[in-house]
Amino acid sequence: MNGSRGATHDVLVVCPPGLEQLVATELAGLGVRRTRIEKGGVACQLTSRQLYAANVFLSCSTRVLVRAATFTVRSFADLQRRLGEVDWSEWFDGMSRPRVRVTTRRSMLWHDAAVVERFESALPKGSTDGPEQLLVVMAVKDRFVVSVDSSGAALHQRGWRLDQAKAPLRESVAAGLLSACRWDPSTPLVDPMCGSGTIAIEAAIRAAGHAPGLGRDFSFQRWPTFQPGTWASVSAEIDSVVAPTGHPAIVAADRDAGAVEAARANAERAGVADRIQFVNAPISALENPEPDGGPGHLITNPPWGGRVSAGDDLRNLYATLGRVGNEHLAGWGLGILVADRDLARQVRPGLTESLQLELGGRQAWLLTGRFG
Ligand SMILES: C[S@@+](CC[C@H](N)C(=O)[O-])C[C@H]1O[C@@H](n2cnc3c(N)ncnc32)[C@H](O)[C@@H]1O
Structure with a gap:
């Protein structure tokens, strides 16, 4: 397990809980056949080329972690000894500063801050103004798994979502909704409650054939084992991706002018x-952007309201979505991200639960169906 050509890395692709199957499907698209799904991640073996490509091309993941060491320890003395045995020179170039994130469960060494201190004293110091290199340490029943983050900034932070409206979705979750709805990027898409536009923008990026990680940099580029030639060939692949044909209508609408x-x-x-067509209008003004074209998808994340019971305003909003959808978008696919499945029946009864997610500590469901 090192960066040499042809060697494989033991990897955990971390993602929001509920998107694991979509990540496994995207990995299969990169030629990674054998994957194991865990809660909040997908374990697999990747070559360096696949590791680089995973960071650039996966749309639903949060970060790609490479396993650096595993050991069982029950005392700080043993921990220090095991840390002294690891060859950190594969990941630290003398400039990068380690940042250690520790989670322990049912372990003798349960004091996370004290474990972080031991790691910090064992790791190369780096330069005070050097870039951060994240290490993720998970200890369960004294078994420590130490992983080095190959991504840097989280992968959903694509760099464009600087303006935020209320309750924005992570870009990776928006991408997951598009995939789970099986939206075809050559067909139209409408988000009538777009907020900061995350769903519509992810759709437009897909329709343009852009890689989600286009133009950003990654931690692996600073590793001493980084292979510039392999990266150059992955980058050439980014440039050669052919956009799907056509220029489907993509609509981002909201009643709030600031959100638009x-x-x-x-x-x-x-x-x-x-x-993207930007529209400042309430859902009741919804129209079909391609009345003479084939069906597309309406995919949206309406307001959820509080945790207890929905008020009449929210019931009316969901019912209006169902009514105007049936009226103007008959035959179109529908995907709504909701926290209250009873409320979603106002849109349309009999919707399918396509995803079950945990978002900001709250359960959420992507319900899919068809207007008509
Ligand atoms: C949960 S936010 C959407 C967040 C969005 N997915 C994002 O990533 O930023 C819900 C949005 O619905 C909009 N909204 C609420 N009622 C509406 C209505 N009747 N018509 C259109 N938009 C509405 C709100 O202004 C808000 O921007």
């Missing part, structure tokens, strides 16, 4: 503003 402006500014930064 935020969505527009985000889309401009993402380089896809020319692919």
